[in-house]
Amino acid sequence: xxxxxxxxxxxxxxxxxxxxxxKTARSGGKGGQNVNKxxxxxxxxxHVADSKILNEAQKEILLQKxxxxxxxxxxxxxxxxAERTQLGNKxxxxxxxxxxxxxxxxxxxxxxxxxxxxxxxxxxxxxxxxKSQVKEGRKKVTISND
Numbered sequence: 714x715x716x717x718x719x720x721x722x723x724x725x726x727x728x729x730x731x732x733x734x735x736k737t738a739r740s741g742g743k744g745g746q747n748v749n750k751x752x753x754x755x756x757x758x759x760h761v762a763d764s765k766i767l768n769e770a771q772k773e774i775l776l777q778k779x780x781x782x783x784x785x786x787x788x789x790x791x792x793x794x795a796e797r798t799q800l801g802n803k804x805x806x807x808x809x810x811x812x813x814x815x816x817x818x819x820x821x822x823x824x825x826x827x828x829x830x831x832x833x834x835x836x837x838x839x840x841x842x843x844k845s846q847v848k849e850g851r852k853k854v855t856i857s858n859d
Contacts, residue, residue: 727766727767727771727811727814727815727818728766728811729759729764729766729767729810729811729814730807730811731766732759732760732764732765732766733757733758733759733806733807733810734757734758734759734760734788735755735756735757735758735803735806736755736756736758737752737753737754737755737756737799738752738754738756739751739752739753739754740752740753740754740794740802751799752799753794753796753797753798753799753802754792754793754794754802755792755793755794755799755802755803755805755806756790756791756792756806757790757791757792757793757803757806757807757809757810758788758789758790759788759789759791759810759814760786760787760788760789761775761776761779761783761787761788761789762776762787763787771818774817774818775789775814775817775818778817779813779817782813789810789813789814791806791809791810791813792806793805793806793809
């Protein structure tokens with residue numbers, strides 16, 4: 714089977730890792746006393762407008778599609794505190810950010826409208842007639858004296 718056009722497998726992946734700025738903070742959740750003293754939560758910031766990797770069209774697409782995740786300063790923000798280590802969270806941030814960017818840059822395929830075949834139309838009309846007969850049979854029978 715061949716990959717479909719416009720699918721992520723046929724498109725080159727954009728690697729933005731070099732342009733991600735990382736910040737760490739203390740995270741909640743698992744870890745016990747470790748949580749209180751080690752900064753394991755990682756935040757990744759990617760400035761879309763200043764990117765040297767993306768072209769203008771790609772920047773526009775990202776700014777439009779990811780507008781709810783982009784801060785007022787123009788940074789795409791992704792956080793992770795699922796792992797107990799900073800390195801694990803950093804890798805998760807990179808993975809999430811790549812998925813977001815690459816999914817947003819995939820062009821959706823145009824839908825080609827199809828028309829029902831003659832057989833399909835006849836089948837539909839036949840089913841409607843059958844349904845009509847069933848409903849007709851449910852009516853009360855009235856005897857008229859002529």
